[in-house]
Amino acid sequence: MSDPRTPETLHDPEFGPDLAEVFGPAQRDGGPELVQLLTPEGERVHHPEFDLDFGAEELRGLLRDMVLTRRIDTEATALQRHGELGIWAQLLGQEAAQIGAGRATRPQDFVFPTYREHGVAWCRGLDPLRLLGLFRGVDHGDWDPAEFNFNLYTIVIGAQTLHATGYAMGMQRDGVVGTGDPDRDAAVLAHFGDGASSQGDVNEAFIFAASYNAPVVFFCQNNQWAISEPIERQSRIPLYQRALGFGFPGIRVDGNDVLATYAVTRAALQRAREGQGPTFVEAYTYRMGAHTTTDDPTRYRLSDDVEHWKLKDPIARLEVYLKRNGLADDDWFADLAAEADALGHTLREGCKALPDPQALAMFDHVYAEEPPELTRQREAYADYLAGFETAGGAA
Template sequence: MSVKSTAAGGPPAKSRGRTTRAAGAKRRGTEPELVQLLTPEGERVEHGEYSIDLTPDELRGLYRDMVLTRRFDAEAITLQRQGELGLWASLLGQEAAQIGSGRATRPDDYVFPTYREHGVAWTRDVDPLNLLGMFRGVNHGGWDPNENNFHLYTIVIGSQTLHATGYAMGVAKDGADSAVIAYFGDGASSQGDVAEAFTFAAVYNAPVVFFCQNNQWAISEPTEKQSRVPIYQRAAGFGFPGVRVDGNDVLAVLAVTRAALEHARSGQGPMLVEAFTYRMGAHTTTDDPTRYRADEEREQWEGKDPIARLKAYLDKQGLADEAFYAAIDQESDALAKRVRDGVRTMESPDTMAIFENVYADGHALVDEERAQFAEYLASFEDTATAGASGEGH
């Protein structure tokens, strides 16, 4: 059974000066197919091409992953509001897209994230605290990419797709049977880097899965201003398959991504997965989504919440009880406390370290800049000393 997307609506409607969008394909009279295995009401449905059979423990594990990821994300937002982080990009609403796809990977697969893949990082056993170091400004990443086959976060929009494609080309040359997955957003799909990555991946039959989290807003620009066709259909123009999956359905995302990775690692080349989801919060903590989108749109998507959806299924099937949920809540509280305490006790790097390792043998200009900066820092110490001694009064 194929399940059609229910997210598409009619022509854009105005609401208090903001726009409630509809999918462009709907306006043109066609509605793209959406792979779905779990409805928003928590009912299991079948799909002719994609299926999955998970144990009760695996289903409960997916629920735990999403809950803990959401709690960590919420704590990071709070820490930023308290001045402990410089910035944070929330994944609220995208937990199923990230946990489902992350759990589809094998340990020897390699992941190239953007800057919002906190749930994928969780599935790759990257300590959540390590994600926060860059946003606190104490390091440039905080983890060894090769330890978990999870690359450092990439802030430059879309460039990681080229990195992933090059790496995948190397994997193919080495004769390995692993795959590569590159994450990007709907806004990044407009970047030239992404188009170039598609071209190289197709021509060289690279074992890479391009995973687009279409949360429908590239900051304040809706997807309909990014593409005249559904994003997954772009793959056909480059010569490889694409599929759109319900990004709020963790079971469907897991099944589709697992199949796409197997497609890539078996020598069939790249594949594009578009996870049709929704950004429930702001683009980052510097953004105010109320300036460009209507409350009614978010309210509509709240009814498709990925965590509530899986919980409804677990409850209907009798696969979880109150003791299970209570244990998850307790674990969430413990994680939140560890994150709060860990962030506030992070050691600041040596201020002068920025000048190290710029050149192998040193450089006169760098030496001059180092001396100037050291003098600048020392001026603050002199001011503090003068104030403590009462000088200048």
């Protein structure tokens, strides 16, 4: 039998109907339902429902966010290769999906990320150096979620969607949904991937969100691969269509188009803030790099696919649009490149300077009020560590 990770299995009867018909060429490019405002060639197009006007400064800001987010990813990958990080979850190729969604949020909204939302973290004002501490293994994520309305990274696949739904239900009960006050009404943005959409937690979150009309936007970055499993093995319909089975709308957007992603996510969040319930947004994109730095994607996907998606690069298409329309000059691009270089330097030096944690710090923040049993464990471990100091002194 053919390797189930190869395109040949699209025609293998063991896997049911001919999935090549379900995921034909048009569908693999997103299909006719794909919401798009900027083509891969950098041409501005319009959409009857989600069209927006973007000013020059706003467009430059979106490009800057994507360029700097890519630099964060590049530097972190290099740091891992040099042994400075234990692992890194790459986002190469997904910058538009993350920046578009992140910039669509308001300060009072709350975001629940996976472990890959480095661009969204950037949009929420989080210093990227604080992300590196987690992947270096010196902390578990040292930021206060309440300070940035950005939850800690979630490693358990799909678990954050349940957290997000519960938080959104709490917003309803706090009276910050559907009041008509734009500075008060809030919503939740829950990120996950196409692989997570197959998890029970995600489907349970859909059920609760639909049942309670929770103000949550489920934002799925469909990057085509759940580690080594292609999307064809996970669903026989486009992912966004699953939402209809749970009773709320689903939308597929070009995840490599930052303008369309911003417009669709903004509309979905506003719908949630007004009390109209959940929305499923499928950002159709592609993971250009590895799942993490421990992964080798050449073992399970074709180089032709990667080359095909390189032509859809989210940064290149907006850069072309800005240059073609005279919205950014050479000096502006030179300044952006210098800013990216400075950010890279800061990350390299800052990562190496991150302090190692104290051994007893593992007992901190376990409980709001430390119980006696934990106190005894702390004291016993402190005595254990002290024994090494005594032995070293005697030697």
